[in-house]
Amino acid sequence: MRHLLSIDDLSKAEIEAILDRAESFAEVGRRDIKKVPTLRGRTVVTLFYESSTRTSSSFELAAKRLSADLVSVKAAGSSVDKGESLKDTVATLSAYEPAAIVIRHPHAGAAQLVAGWADAAVVNAGDGKHEHPSQALLDVYTLRRRLGSLEGKRIWIVGDVLHSRVARSNLIAFQAMGAKVTVCGPPALIPRGLEQLGCEVAHSLDRLGEADVVYALRLQRERMQESFVPSIREYAAHFQIDSRRLSPRQLLMHPGPVNRGVELSGEVIDSPQSLIAEQVRSGLVVRMAILYELLASRDGKPEPAVGNGAQATPIGQPA
Amino acid sequence: MSKTQLEIRAGESADLVLRGVSVLDPIAGIDAQHDVVIRDGKVAELAPPGSVASEDFETIDATGLHAFPAFFDPHVHLRTPGQEHKEDIETGSRSAAAGGYCGVLAMANTEPPVSTPADVEALREDARTAASVRIGFLATVTRGMEGEELTEMASLRDAGAAGFSDDGLPIRSARLLRRALQYQRLCGGTIALHEEDPELSGAGAMHEGAVSAALGLEGIPSISESTMIARDAAIAGYEGGRIHVQHLSAVESIEAVRAAKAAGIQITCEASPHHLCLTDEEVRSLDPQRFKMNPPLRTEADRQALIEGLRDGTIDCVATDHAPHAPEEKEVPFEQAAMGVTGLETAFASLHTELVLPGVLDLGLLVERMSAGAEPFEVERSSLAPGSEANIALCDLAAEWTVGEDGYESRSANSWCAGRTLTGRVLMTLAGGQVAYRLRSFSMGVAA
Numbered sequence: 001m002r003h004l005l006s007i008d009d010l011s012k013a014e015i016e017a018i019l020d021r022a023e024s025f026a027e028v029g030r031r032d033i034k035k036v037p038t039l040r041g042r043t044v045v046t047l048f049y050e051s052s053t054r055t056s057s058s059f060e061l062a063a064k065r066l067s068a069d070l071v072s073v074k075a076a077g078s079s080v081d082k083g084e085s086l087k088d089t090v091a092t093l094s095a096y097e098p099a100a101i102v103i104r105h106p107h108a109g110a111a112q113l114v115a116g117w118a119d120a121a122v123v124n125a126g127d128g129k130h131e132h133p134s135q136a137l138l139d140v141y142t143l144r145r146r147l148g149s150l151e152g153k154r155i156w157i158v159g160d161v162l163h164s165r166v167a168r169s170n171l172i173a174f175q176a177m178g179a180k181v182t183v184c185g186p187p188a189l190i191p192r193g194l195e196q197l198g199c200e201v202a203h204s205l206d207r208l209g210e211a212d213v214v215y216a217l218r219l220q221r222e223r224m225q226e227s228f229v230p231s232i233r234e235y236a237a238h239f240q241i242d243s244r245r246l247s248p249r250q251l252l253m254h255p256g257p258v259n260r261g262v263e264l265s266g267e268v269i270d271s272p273q274s275l276i277a278e279q280v281r282s283g284l285v286v287r288m289a290i291l292y293e294l295l296a297s298r299d300g301k302p303e304p305a306v307g308n309g310a311q312a313t314p315i316g317q318p319a
Numbered sequence: 320m321s322k323t324q325l326e327i328r329a330g331e332s333a334d335l336v337l338r339g340v341s342v343l344d345p346i347a348g349i350d351a352q353h354d355v356v357i358r359d360g361k362v363a364e365l366a367p368p369g370s371v372a373s374e375d376f377e378t379i380d381a382t383g384l385h386a387f388p389a390f391f392d393p394h395v396h397l398r399t400p401g402q403e404h405k406e407d408i409e410t411g412s413r414s415a416a417a418g419g420y421c422g423v424l425a426m427a428n429t430e431p432p433v434s435t436p437a438d439v440e441a442l443r444e445d446a447r448t449a450a451s452v453r454i455g456f457l458a459t460v461t462r463g464m465e466g467e468e469l470t471e472m473a474s475l476r477d478a479g480a481a482g483f484s485d486d487g488l489p490i491r492s493a494r495l496l497r498r499a500l501q502y503q504r505l506c507g508g509t510i511a512l513h514e515e516d517p518e519l520s521g522a523g524a525m526h527e528g529a530v531s532a533a534l535g536l537e538g539i540p541s542i543s544e545s546t547m548i549a550r551d552a553a554i555a556g557y558e559g560g561r562i563h564v565q566h567l568s569a570v571e572s573i574e575a576v577r578a579a580k581a582a583g584i585q586i587t588c589e590a591s592p593h594h595l596c597l598t599d600e601e602v603r604s605l606d607p608q609r610f611k612m613n614p615p616l617r618t619e620a621d622r623q624a625l626i627e628g629l630r631d632g633t634i635d636c637v638a639t640d641h642a643p644h645a646p647e648e649k650e651v652p653f654e655q656a657a658m659g660v661t662g663l664e665t666a667f668a669s670l671h672t673e674l675v676l677p678g679v680l681d682l683g684l685l686v687e688r689m690s691a692g693a694e695p696f697e698v699e700r701s702s703l704a705p706g707s708e709a710n711i712a713l714c715d716l717a718a719e720w721t722v723g724e725d726g727y728e729s730r731s732a733n734s735w736c737a738g739r740t741l742t743g744r745v746l747m748t749l750a751g752g753q754v755a756y757r758l759r760s761f762s763m764g765v766a767a
Contacts, residue, residue: 087650107652108536109605128654129535168535192538193529 001293003115003122007133007169012176019141021289021297022282028065029285038296039068042099045120047089049075049105054256054283055125055134059102062287066296071096086110087117094118099295103127121294132165135255136173138286142279143213144177146251151178154210156202158239159217159263162189162228166255167217171199182211185239188228204238205245215253216241216263232262243267251275323508323697324479325422325453326446327751332360333709335754339368340381340713344388345683347704355386357709360752364705379747381713388701389421389710389748390667393511393692394486394565394589394638396659397423397454399442401430406643406730408442409449411663414641414729416756418663419712419745421701422453422693423641428487432464433457436471436478443479452750455481455696460499460510466491469499473506482696484511486565489547491517496551500560509587509696511563512551514572515614519543524654526568526599526615534602536654539615545571552579552586563695564588566640568614570624577633587695589638590625592666593735596673598622607656608649609735612642626679629688636692637685639666643731660735665722667714669736671743682716711749718744725759 001014010018028036044063048056056072063070073093075081080089086105093101094117101118103111104125111124126132143150155174161167161183174181175198183190184202195201208214219235229235242265246252252264252274260266268274337355342365344350354371356364364371372378397411406414408425415423425442427433433442439456446454458480462468464487472483483499490496490512499510520543525531527538548564552575555562567573567590579586593612598619601610610616628634642659649656662669667689674680693700701710722736748756 085647085651105652107654108534110652112605113650113652128652129537131535165535168533191532191535192527192540194532196529197533 001297003111004133004290004294005111005115005122005124006131007136007173007176010176015137015140015173015176018137018286018289018293019144021292022141022285025285025288035065035067037067038292039063039066039099042068042295043071043096044068044100044102044291045071045073045093045096045098046102046125047073047093047104048125049080049103049110050126052104052125054280055104058280058283058287059123059125061284062291065284065288066291068099068291071098086113090114090117094120100291123290123294126165129163129165129168131169133169134287134290135166136169137290138279138282139170139215139253139255140173140177141286142253142275142282143251146275147212149178150174153179153212154182155179155213155215156182156184156208156211157215157217158184158205158241160189160219160223160228161185161194161217162191163220163223164217170215171197175199184208186229186235189223208245209247211250213251213253214241214246218255218257218259219263221259236262239263240265241268243271246273248273253279256280323455323481324443325455325481325698326443327450327453327753328446328448330753332752333357333749333754334359334376336371336373336376336378337381337386337713338371338378340384340386342386342703343683343686344703345687346388346700347702349703350683355703355711357749360709362703362705362707362709365703383715383717384746385714385716386703387419387686387712387714388690388703389712389750390419390689391691391693391698391701392420392423392639392641392663392666393563393636393696395423395425395641395663396428396643397425398643399429399445404645404730407449408445408454410728410730411641411643412450412452412454413756414661414663414727415452416748416750417728417745418665419667419714419748420452420663421710421748421750421755422455422698423663424455424457424481424696426484426486427457427459428464428485432459434459434462434464434470436474439475439478439480451755452748455698457482457484457511459483460485460490461495464488466495469495469502472499472502472508476506476508480508481698482509482511484513484565486511486513489513489515489517493550493554497554497558500555500558500562503560509561509563511565513565514544514547514551516543516547519546523615524611525602526617528599528618530599530602534605536602539613541569541571541617541621544569544614545575548572548575552576552584555586556582556584559585561585566591566594566614566638567625567628567634568594568617568621570621573624573628573633577628580633587635588633589636589692590629590634591638591640592662592669593660595622595625595629595637596669597735602653605653607651607653608733609660609737611653611656611658612640612660613658626674630680630684635688635695637666637670637688638692639663643729644733645731649733660733661727661729661731662735664728665734665736665741667712667745668720668741668743669739671716672741676742709749709752712745713747714743714745716743718742720744
């Protein structure tokens with residue numbers, strides 16, 4: 001694996017290899033010293049053009065747990081504010097010879113462009129409404145821990161699919177792992193032609209009972225100004241996941257941040273069947289595994305010449 | 320009614336012989352091998368092959384090569400005034416000549432837009448010193464392309480405007496288009512229309528369909544184009560006006576034009592080589608340099624309908640919508656990139672490679688549609704019939720070349736064909752009776 005740009009680039013076996021690696025990091029996380037020396041002497045840059053809590057903090061902590069040097073750049077307050085182009089910003093950061101660049105950008109294809117310009121391994125931490133592959137991996141990881149396998153499981157992705165990169169990446173990943181996916185939402189929020197990705201499309205929650213897992217998406221409040229839905233109340237009346245619609249045997253997921261009382265009612269968020277907090281915990285170990293696979297795995301790309309201290313150290317040896 | 324005026328750099332009239340060349344001019348009914356004798360910038364004679372020997376004039380052994388009536392492109396962006404970092408009259412016309420074109424019509428969406436008689440006069444004067452092919456300049460329909468008031472269309476015609484277009488933008492107001500078509504009765508000048516409903520297009524970056532769904536890009540639905548064509552055809556029909564629909568992309572649009580033509584409305588239309596060769600599947604690469612333009616690349620069904628429309632005459636002509644952009648406007652994420660690709664240098668070769676060689680389109684038909692873009696704008700078509708001004712594209716249909724390998728004549732490199740290997744190459748172009756272009760590696764006067 002040279003970069004992580006799209007979940008579509010990964011086979012089922014490659015996804016599983018990352019999840020297995022994440023399991024071993026979960027074991028490291030239970031130790032007193034939660035740090036391994038794997039990436040000592042190597043630099044990881046995180047470059048965020050959009051606000052983020054979960055993704056940026058977990059990538060940053062993942063890099064630190066792997067002993068990498070970390071440079072965090074946020075567009076706000078950087079040269080980007082002064083009109084520097086993405087290409088020039090990447091050229092600037094490349095001067096530090098980073099081993100990896102983790103980028104979030106409001107436009108599709110940004111990570112791919114960076115991969116073409118930089119020598120570093122590039123991780124797509126969300127590009128526009130296109131993809132969010134690390135989210136898909138942590139969601140598959142979370143489900144695999146709970147269910148053992150996704151094979152034959154029915155997963156409903158409910159909400160604003162049109163504007164969701166999580167929906168796209170998860171749809172691909174869930175299907176790659178053998179699950180059957182239904183996307184559900186108001187017609188204007190389901191992109192035309194999406195069924196050609198192999199999923200089923202529904203416009204009501206009537207058959208939600210068939211789902212093993214309900215994956216709810218965030219509905220941004222500005223969507224009603226654009227007439228995608230007439231009102232939040234109307235949306236909630238038809239598509240909110242609440243304790244009436246969710247049966248106790250179903251698992252509930254959400255990528256965060258949640259709009260309480262919009263796509264989810266308060267009581268289901270805090271219910272035992274909710275995996276939302278578990279997803280955040282998975283984020284850290286899966287992102288450690290992603291950086292490991294890209295930078296330290298034997299079947300990854302050849303090690304760049306960065307001098308001593310850059311050798312991959314087997315995990316399990318404390319730093 | 321003033322006739323459309325085109326400008327070209329004053330130069331030496333061509334005197335040469337194309338020996339043994341295969342002449343194909345479907346309109347003149349010529350399809351045979353000849354010695355084409357060009358004297359004083361005119362086709363003097365089509366003599367039996369190998370019969371002409373001249374020591375006074377350059378003689379080119381053109382056995383195995385083809386001579387076509389040079390092409391005419393009714394839709395190019397020369398970017399001057401205001402955006403000369405992308406293109407200007409000299410580079411744009413050289414690019415046209417390299418593609419076998421003898422004439423082009425330049426769009427008016429420059430900075431500032433071409434909206435006054437003085438703007439048109441200044442451009443014509445520039446062309447008289449810088450253009451290697453004949454250039455006509457369109458003026459905008461609305462002042463400054465702001466879509467609010469009509470330009471002084473009659474004065475613009477008097478100043479030599481070749482027609483009118485707000486290309487780049489639609490004319491949103493049906494009332495304003497109606498007024499322009501009423502005024503057309505006074506001043507002539509075809510109105511060329513970029514058909515798009517901005518309400519339906521929104522911030523779309525590509526065709527709305529399965530690929531946009533997969534990429535998470537906002538889509539431009541086909542109906543954004545076709546509903547406006549239907550509206551404007553109805554207005555043109557009501558006023559007896561003449562409109563030319565630019566860059567058709569969707570099957571619904573072709574149906575709308577077909578219906579309008581059947582109803583007797585004076586409507587013509589064009590399709591671009593990229594819409595005839597590519598589909599939205601290309602956008603999966605997220606490469607805006609080659610695949611971002613407006614209207615967007617659509618589906619295979621749309622492409623097939625365009626080909627069928629070209630064949631049955633619903634689509635009158637091929638037009639490139641040559642739209643040069645600087646690297647910094649294209650080396651950005653897809654949604655942020657400028658719309659448009661260049662096409663002059665590759666139009667014939669790409670269509671020859673993608674449609675003629677696989678047997679989809681007849682060579683004669685392609686040649687005819689490549690020069691037919693003159694007619695909607697009252698420009699005389701190029702011809703190889705004796706007595707005609709020499710406007711000739713000399714092509715080697717077997718030559719293979721990789722696009723961009725030797726750079727471009729255009730100032731910009733955003734060719735949708737970049738990196739493709741094409742079969743068929745323009746070796747030499749005569750435009751307005753002058754030698755406008757000669758491929759660098761094409762040696763001169765090789766025949767004894």
